[in-house]
Amino acid sequence: MEMSKQSRSEGSEVQTTLVDSALVKFKVDYEEITTHLREVVHSYIFSAGGHMWRITCRSFTVNGPAKCGLCTIVEHLSKSRCSKAIVEAFLMDKEGNPSTSGKQTDLVENYIIDGQITIICSIMVLSDSSIPVPPSDMGKHLGHLLDNTVGTYVSFNIGGKTFHAHRAVLTARSPVFRAELLGSMAEATMPAITLQDPCDPHSLDRLKLTCAQKLCDGLSVDTVAVTLACAQMYNCPELKNKCMDFFAKEENFKKAVLTKSFFQLGLQFPSVIDEIWERDGL
Structure with missing residues (x-):
């Protein structure tokens, strides 16, 4: 070349x-x-x-x-x-x-x-280049603003933990947050908001896939059933397919079906168990 x-x-x-x-x-x-x-x-x-x-x-x-x-x-x-x-x-x-x-x-x-x-x-x-340009440090500066709670910010209660965020960043990243925080909804004036399922209702698709990737990286015979339950519950086909592929390997399947989480998966999502049987030809 x-x-x-x-x-x-x-x-x-x-x-x-x-x-x-x-x-x-x-x-x-x-x-x-x-x-x-x-x-x-x-x-x-x-x-x-x-x-x-x-x-x-x-x-x-x-x-x-x-x-x-x-x-x-x-x-x-x-x-x-x-x-x-x-x-x-x-x-x-x-x-x-x-x-x-x-x-x-x-x-x-x-x-x-x-x-x-x-x-x-x-x-x-x-x-x-004779004039090297350093990489952007915008993320670092935004992090300082968040740490110092400078400017207008809001806090979220998720699973008993508190997370701080800037309203401007949230509204730029999510049309749902834009409507909630800048519109006439009650959340616009609330200093703290409680969230149950942050990703899907707020159109945070990339955050959802980032979480799915973390769960996928930790797949094992002990975690695959509960991870598959999360994928089914939160409608994440990418993570679900990875779990199904994990079950497709006979050595993984024989060990995973003996775990308590697999039994709970069957109680919570019996249709998913049927998919596993059908996919693996059992």
């Missing part, structure tokens, strides 16, 4: 800084691309550092038509301006470990999973 750098006047101090990065997983059907020689397979187009990129994988012959190899190319698709980037690509083996190269005889044995090869590509977009 050709990259260029703008010329600088003599005497200016140039610093290279990281602008943005991306990590992309690209799966290729091995039999399809090696059977039809010179066939090209493209990844989806993705963005990094304000530029558009694409991974291209093509097959080619090695020592005659009986053998073939794979070539991976990272294309810079943006036409507006040049870019400087560090690009690295590697194969993912069956154990989930990276490898920068692999012999053809090793591909089928070590790298093909369900007929596919997984290519991981990382791109770090750089910028040369």
Whole structure:
């Protein structure tokens, strides 16, 4: 991939800084691309550092038509301006470990999973500048305002705990909070508000997914049932699917069904238990 750098006047101090990065997983059907020689397979187009990129994988012959190899190319698709980037690509083996190269005889044995090869590509977009700009510290300043309760703020009682927040930030992030805190509703003049279910009623979708990610990271045979109950109760299909996938593994299922939380899940959401039986073919 050709990259260029703008010329600088003599005497200016140039610093290279990281602008943005991306990590992309690209799966290729091995039999399809090696059977039809010179066939090209493209990844989806993705963005990094304000530029558009694409991974291209093509097959080619090695020592005659009986053998073939794979070539991976990272294309810079943006036409507006040049870019400087560090690009690295590697194969993912069956154990989930990276490898920068692999012999053809090793591909089928070590790298093909369900007929596919997984290519991981990382791109770090750089910028040369004689006047480096520090990262934004707006979040730090907003945090100071919150800690010092400077300006108009409101407190929330959630599960017996008190959380402080700024009305302006809340109204910017949630149309429901905007109506409650700036409109004619009773909450507009209340210094403290009690919330039962903060995410769904207040359209805080990103906060909801952040919580779901935390719960997903802690999945185990002891927590999967209660986590699935939360996903069902708060209508989070992303978290529910992760829990169902966890149950789909036989070794996990055999241990999880013996927990007290699984029994409680059946009492609270019997339809979810039916989904587990149906999905796992039990």
